[in-house]
Every structure is written in C-alpha cells, then in structure tokens.
Amino acid sequence: MDDTKCPKCGSALGEVVTTKTGKKLQRCSTGSWNTETRQTEGCDYVKWLPFEPETLDEKCPKCGEPLVVTMTRFNKKMKKCSTSKWDPKTKTASGCNFFEWMKAPVEELDEECPQCGAKLIKTQTATGKNMKKCSTGGWDRETRSATGCSYVEWLK
Ligand SMILES: [Zn+2]
Ligand SMILES: [Zn+2]
Numbered sequence: 614m615d616d617t618k619c620p621k622c623g624s625a626l627g628e629v630v631t632t633k634t635g636k637k638l639q640r641c642s643t644g645s646w647n648t649e650t651r652q653t654e655g656c657d658y659v660k661w662l663p664f665e666p667e668t669l670d671e672k673c674p675k676c677g678e679p680l681v682v683t684m685t686r687f688n689k690k691m692k693k694c695s696t697s698k699w700d701p702k703t704k705t706a707s708g709c710n711f712f713e714w715m716k717a718p719v720e721e722l723d724e725e726c727p728q729c730g731a732k733l734i735k736t737q738t739a740t741g742k743n744m745k746k747c748s749t750g751g752w753d754r755e756t757r758s759a760t761g762c763s764y765v766e767w768l769k
C-alpha cells in the first residue's frame with residue numbers, strides 16, 4: 614500500500630497535524646474540517662499516526678539510560694526507560710522496567726482543608742479529572758496506601 618495516498622479516494626494525503634491532546638494525524642488532501650458546521654467536507658479519511666516517543670534530558674534512576682515520554686492507549690502520558698521494549702508476539706517486556714506517570718500541574722489554593730486545616734491544592738488525576746485535595750495527603754508507593762489527610766473534593 615502507498616502510505617502517502619488516501620486509501621478511500623486515491624488522492625494525496627495532507628500535512629501531518631497535531632491535535633490538542635498531542636496526537637498526530639493526516640487528513641486526505643481533498644477533505645477539510647469545517648469549524649462552523651463541525652463536519653468534514655470532501656473525503657473524510659483520517660490517518661492516525663503513532664505517538665512518537667520523545668527522549669528526555671533525564672536519566673533512568675534504575676539503569677542510567679535516557680528516559681522517553683510515551684502515551685498509552687488511554688491517552689495517559691508516561692515516562693519510561695528507553696531500554697524497555699514490549700514484544701507483542703510473546704507478550705513480554707524486556708529491558709529496564711522503570712516507568713513513571715507524568716504528573717499533572719499542582720496549584721496551591723488559598724483555602725483550608727475542612728478536615729485538618731492545612732492548605733488545599735488543586736490537581737488533576739491521570740485521567741484528566743480536576744480535584745481539590747488536602748496538601749498533606751499523599752500516596753505511599755511502597756505500601757500502596759494513602760498517607761496524610763484523605764480530604765478530596767471533585768471539581769466539575
Ligand atoms: Zn480521500
Ligand atoms: Zn532504565
């Protein structure tokens with residue numbers, strides 16, 4: 614198959630564009646997105662491109678190799694070791710297994726926790742939900758349990 618041609622109509626594919634969520638796509642050059650009608654005009658073929666891992670200027674704490682940013686099937690971004698590989702045939706991972714979810718920005722609020730009086734912070738879960746939580750609350754990765762104050766308020 615010719616990668617640069619639209620499989621629907623045979624026209625050339627357009628330029629690679631990046632969506633707000635960081636995904637890349639190519640539309641058929643005879644199709645275009647009409648922002649007023651919110652519909653595709655012309656050929657509606659869209660080719661989604663795989664997310665290209667981005668190499669970071671950070672080293673893996675386990676093995677010292679560079680870390681890369683990658684995106685999961687669920688649009689969650691994570692940092693992982695560049696030496697880690699996934700073999701889809703044997704369904705096994707090889708190389709270094711270090712990974713870390715990308716942290717959402719945290720905003721300090723001028724509000725007090727109704728449970729303990731400490732400051733509240735506004736943050737986002739890995740799935741993009743906004744929440745306010747107590748700044749003393751945390752997560753212990755080793756014991757896999759919540760630490761500190763458990764106050765959480767979900768925001769719309
Ligand atoms: Zn087309
Ligand atoms: Zn590593």
Ligand SMILES: [Zn+2]
Pocket residue numbers: 726727728729730731747748749762763764
């Ligand atoms: Zn609290």
